[in-house]
């Protein structure tokens with residue numbers, strides 16, 4: 001019985017230690033990540049919200065979420081400067097994709113306001129295409145340059 005209790009204690013201690021290590025690693029990753037990454041994660045979940053809202057024909061939720069996508073926050077100035085220094089002449093193409101997201105998300109919001117489901121879906125497609133365009137052209141080099149991966 002005593003042995004069993006001891007084993008339980010060791011097991012619980014081991015799990016706690018594992019959990020603490022995992023938490024520390026996540027913290028370290030967050031600290032080194034670009035602010036852009038958090039902005040992107042939010043864009044991703046907002047796009048998922050829109051997908052769900054289309055199924056529910058929840059136009060007000062789409063309108064609200066489209067605004068969050070169109071007017072997403074920007075990284076702090078210091079990070080912007082790092083990105084500008086890295087991208088140099090590619091900066092205008094990078095900004096172009098962001099402009100496309102903005103414009104298409106605004107159109108999506110207007111379509112939701114008009115309860116025009118077909119137009120919401122069409123502009124959703126345009127938004128997603130702009131997201132994908134920027135990722136295809138820029139994400140690998142961001143990961144390499146800012147994180148030293150891939």
Ligand code: HEC
Pocket residue numbers: 033034036037040041043044047069094095097098101127128130131132134135138139142143
């Ligand atoms: C102007 C370029 C650009 C546009 C437009 C863009 N992204 Fe990104 N996205 C990036 C870059 C660069 C990264 C990598 C950033 C990083 O890992 O720090 C990224 C990463 C991501 C990630 C991964 C985040 C993670 O946890 O690793 C998600 C999700 C994402 N973007 C969603 C979106 C969605 C949704 C849209 C459109 C609504 C979008 N992005 C539009 C440049 C862009």
